[in-house]
Each structure stands twice: as C-alpha cells, then as structure tokens.
Amino acid sequence: MFKNSIFLDSKFFSDNKEKINMENLQKLKKITYVSVLILLGLLIVSLFVEGMADARIPYLCMMLASLVTAGCLILIERTNRLKSVNISGLPIFYLYYSIFFAFAIYAAVFVKEQPSSVTFCVMLVLLPGFIIDREWRISLYLIIVTCIYLFCGIYFDSGRFGLANIVDGIAYLIVGIVVYAYRVRLNVRNIENQSRLNKKIETDALTQLYNRSALEKRVSEYVTSSKDTAAFILMDVDNFKGINDNFGHAIGDDLLFQTATLLKSQFRRSDYIGRLGGDEFVVFLPQASNREWLEERMKGLVEEMEKTFIGDEAVCTVSGSIGIAMYPVCGTTFEELYKNADAAMYDSKRSGKNRYTFYADVKGS
Numbered sequence: 001m002f003k004n005s006i007f008l009d010s011k012f013f014s015d016n017k018e019k020i021n022m023e024n025l026q027k028l029k030k031i032t033y034v035s036v037l038i039l040l041g042l043l044i045v046s047l048f049v050e051g052m053a054d055a056r057i058p059y060l061c062m063m064l065a066s067l068v069t070a071g072c073l074i075l076i077e078r079t080n081r082l083k084s085v086n087i088s089g090l091p092i093f094y095l096y097y098s099i100f101f102a103f104a105i106y107a108a109v110f111v112k113e114q115p116s117s118v119t120f121c122v123m124l125v126l127l128p129g130f131i132i133d134r135e136w137r138i139s140l141y142l143i144i145v146t147c148i149y150l151f152c153g154i155y156f157d158s159g160r161f162g163l164a165n166i167v168d169g170i171a172y173l174i175v176g177i178v179v180y181a182y183r184v185r186l187n188v189r190n191i192e193n194q195s196r197l198n199k200k201i202e203t204d205a206l207t208q209l210y211n212r213s214a215l216e217k218r219v220s221e222y223v224t225s226s227k228d229t230a231a232f233i234l235m236d237v238d239n240f241k242g243i244n245d246n247f248g249h250a251i252g253d254d255l256l257f258q259t260a261t262l263l264k265s266q267f268r269r270s271d272y273i274g275r276l277g278g279d280e281f282v283v284f285l286p287q288a289s290n291r292e293w294l295e296e297r298m299k300g301l302v303e304e305m306e307k308t309f310i311g312d313e314a315v316c317t318v319s320g321s322i323g324i325a326m327y328p329v330c331g332t333t334f335e336e337l338y339k340n341a342d343a344a345m346y347d348s349k350r351s352g353k354n355r356y357t358f359y360a361d362v363k364g365s
Helices: 010-015 017-046 050-083 090-111 118-130 135-156 163-202 212-225 240-247 249-266 291-307 334-350
Strands: 230-237 272-277 280-286 320-327 356-358
Touching: 010 017, 017 050, 017 090, 017 118, 017 163, 050 090, 090 118, 090 135, 118 135, 118 163, 135 163, 163 212, 212 230, 212 272, 212 280, 212 334, 230 240, 230 249, 230 291, 230 334, 240 249, 249 272, 249 280, 249 291, 291 320, 291 356, 320 334, 334 356
Parallel strands: 320 356
Antiparallel strands: 230 280, 230 320, 272 280
C-alpha cells in the first residue's frame, strides 16, 4: 500500500479510523500512568537533591497534567463505548506532548548551568512512536517544537546555547521523523494484519456480513453497557426453501448476497448487520427509539425486497418477513431480543408475509 509513496495512503486512516483511535487512546493512557509514577519519583528525589530544586514545580505541574489527561482519556473511552461514537484522542495527545516538550525546553534552556539537549532530543525520538497519525502532521509538529527549542536557546540563553545544541536539535529532529515513519509503518502492518484476521473470523463468507458469533458479541456489548433504546430487527426471505429447490443453490446463494447488499444500503454504517445462518438476517440499530422513523425504514425495506430478482430475469417474486424487538422493553440480552423478534417475525408470516411486525403489537406479548 505504501511502498511507492512518501506518505501513507490517507484511505488507510479513514478506513481504520475507529481502530487507530482505540489504539492511540490505549497507548496514551499507558504513557500517562507511567509518567505519573516517574514524575512522582523525580519529585521526591528533588526534595533531597538541591540541584533539582528548580524542577520541583515543573515536575508537580507535569504530574497533575498526566493525571488530568488520564482522566480525560478514560472519559473519552467510556463515551465512545456507551454512545457508539468515535471521539478522537489526537488533540489531547498533541496538548499532552506539548507540555512535555515545554518542560524539556525549560530544563535545557533555563534550569541547567550548561544547557543540555538530552531530554529534548530523547523526546523527539521516543514520544512520536507511541501514536498513530498522518506522517505530515507529526513531522510538522516536531519541526515546530524544534524551532521553538532553538529559538528559546538562542534568544534566552545569553550565549551559552552553543552550536552543539543546535546541531543536536536538528539531527534528532531528522532522526525522530525517520523513526516515526518506520514505526508507524510497523503499526500499519499490525493493524492491517489484525483487521484481515478479525474479518475472516467474524465475517460470513457468502454475504460478507457479521456471522452469528460476531453479531451476538456486539449486541451483547451494547446491551451490557448502554441503557439507550435500540432496535433488534430479524428478517428472513419468504419461501426460501422453495427457491432453493426450484432454482438451485447457486440462485439461492445469489439471492442471499443480494439481500445482504440491500440491507447494507438501507441502514447506517454504525448499525450491526449480520447473517445468523440460512436465510435469517439481523439488523441491530443502536440508539433507535423513534417508532415512526423505524416504520419508514421497514416500509422501504419491504418495498425494496419486492424489487429483488432471481437470476438474469425477474422469474420469481421475492419478499421478506420482518420482526422487531425493542431494547430494553422487549429484552435485555441477545437471546431475549432474538426470541421476541422471532415471535414478531412469525406473526408477520401468519399475517400473509411480506410485512413487518413489532413484538409489542403481537397478541399475548
């Protein structure tokens, strides 16, 4: 994907936005925890070492910043999980790292009797490797902080900031960018390999939808972490066995693939769509509480199913029967929602097929 280009394909970042954000949040959270422990140790040592006295306040400020950052990251992760959104942690990353670079510049220019580039240069090389972002953006960020470092050293250091410090800053800037480019490519390979493996494990081979286990996992994660209303929609193809028997399994498979394509076109990317087996499909809609909106979607789905054709010509009428169970009113587990949606779907079949039924409207429910 990136062998013949200077920068990574932006399509990779858009296609894997959620995975990248999740990994970034996890890495940055670990960094904040480690930073708190290291800074606490340095703060304690500074109480007994007179030469470190000037750094006590910066140590304390950085430790507090790490704690606040960790709290923000935990809040973002919780919000993403409960609300099924994808709030990016990148702004916090750049803000947090800017605090570290500000400390490194302060320590090198204002604290040391002889200015040292060590802390700043180490950060240039190490810190960017803990994040996945577009190469041009991280490179621009490193260039900006290096320019600030050189300006502060030359302007405020009264001549003590020598050529060696300037050379170190520029050299490690180049090394930092190269190291980041290498490490981000390793991260990209890992994400792509993991994505391929997960897709193979979780995807139904015929329809490319979630298989039963993957769909059950995602629905279970939602119902155990969120109280927001959701819709569990179960649908099967009417008279599918007869279609298989009369037209052959190849035609039946083509019909299932067309049905899967139709479902993907009718619902949101954030909805979970899967095939449970045979001709049975499930669509789980997080945060779907408006019945009128749901009914419009179901009417459209029923109408589109009637337009589905078999083979090269429309030689057989195709329709689908649908049952809808609402979470949490009609169930709080995957099994309960499936059972009640199944009851609603069979009520649709008893009522003449080619229609939808809410479980709440089924007599005796």
